[in-house]
Amino acid sequence: MRLIRLKEVMRLTGLGRSTVYKVMKEGxxxxxxxxxxxxxxxxxxxxxxxxxxxxxxxxxQASL
Structure with missing residues (x-):
């Protein structure tokens, strides 16, 4: 298991900081x-x- 920090999350997803926290809060x-x-x-x-x-x-699709 590898933990990644916010900067890497943003790089992988293309989301901005506030959007990451917004969708996380939404579940x-x-x-x-x-x-x-x-x-x-x-x-x-x-x-x-x-x-x-x-x-x-x-x-x-149901699965990739």
């Missing part, structure tokens, strides 16, 4: 993991699965 994006202090990260595989789900949604 449609993986939750962050507290690392201590104000530092947070995301599980890379969960972010990748979120991206794949968007592709499946776009293509109208």
């Amino acid at each position: 449609s994006f993986p939750s962050s993991v507290a690392l201590g202090g104000k530092a947070v990260a995301w599980v890379e595989s969960e972010v990748q699965e979120w991206i794949l789900a968007r592709l499946r949604e776009r293509d109208g």
